[in-house]
Amino acid sequence: MDIRTRLISTAERLFDRYGFTATGMDRLTQAAGISSRTLYKHVGSKNGLMAAVLGERDRRFHRLMTVDSVDALFASLETWIDQEGARGCLFLRAWGETGGDVPEIAEAMARHKQRLQERIDEIVVAEIGRRDDELAEALLLLFEGATHAAAYSGSAAIAGARRAARRLITDARA
Amino acid sequence: MDIRTRLISTAERLFDRYGFTATGMDRLTQAAGISSRTLYKHVGSKNGLMAAVLGERDRRFHRLMTVDSVDALFASLETWIDQEGARGCLFLRAWGETGGDVPEIAEAMARHKQRLQERIDEIVVAEIGRRDDELAEALLLLFEGATHAAAYSGSAAIAGARRAARRLITDARA
């Protein structure tokens, strides 16, 4: 496996499991099996590594969320959480741990959320044949809620969000 | 003001603004205007301080959320966020930053979320005159979603959640 890929996926796992600030560079280099010199050649700094991790995660996340129905959307979320675990949105966590003060990280968060919003807009059009900003907003909130409630309620949160979403879609169709 | 109260409210502000791990004890003692010796006499350790902060926040939060309608619930959430800012749920953030490995913190998070669930159960009964677990779950998800989406969408997220909640209540009454 490519060294940069290994570094970033290792970092993603450790950041998610232990938190960003609590995960030191020594632990990172040791887990990835690379020297600290190589790490800094590749990502420049810890903030650079965090931003790179978020960038990769965003691509992987949106590849999985490219669907055209709410049922499929929440099914994908369930798959995601089965694979990744549920510790809350990693973008919000990175943003919060850095106090919103690191531009690269704040931008990665904003970009990720904007893309999510756009994806849901598209799903709404596919579902009811027209734009409906109010419905899209509600679905985003249910998605966000499920992501975080899954941390303490498990996958029941996702099933609940899916049911509520379907109900709102049905209402909007009428 | 009582020294312990000042310590805990200062810590809450700094933890929320800069993150738990990123906030050092020096910064804390300096901001609270107390010596480190006194801090440790009062809360024992940094984890103890974090748990104490969450305990106080839980009391304050639930005092504000003691209402009997969804409209009032989301109005209270808006008040809360106006006062406290929107950086995501501080309980989930503390839990995430510590990897879920600190019992006192994991328990504070679980307790807080369980109480929120119970409060929403009560509101559902007040609204439609009977228990409805599915509706209550949906409202919790909207609440959780609004809490986190407010970090990047501001108070529009709360207004949106309130509208969706009202719609679900109307449906459930029929």
Place this chain on the structure above:
DNA sequence: GCATGGGTAAAATGATCGTTTTACATTGAG
């Protein structure tokens, strides 16, 4: 009038932080 409890300031603890540096090994291309 003096002990005691609760506070202060400041230094010391040893560990760990993110980052840079020094010195060396391997390897593929011109």
Place this chain on the structure above:
DNA sequence: CTCAATGTAAAACGATCATTTTACCCATGC
């Protein structure tokens, strides 16, 4: 053959981490 790139290991950097210790101040109550 050799140069340049890319990697390693390991030490050093100064800063900061959470926590403890030492030494002192000052009030309140017996």
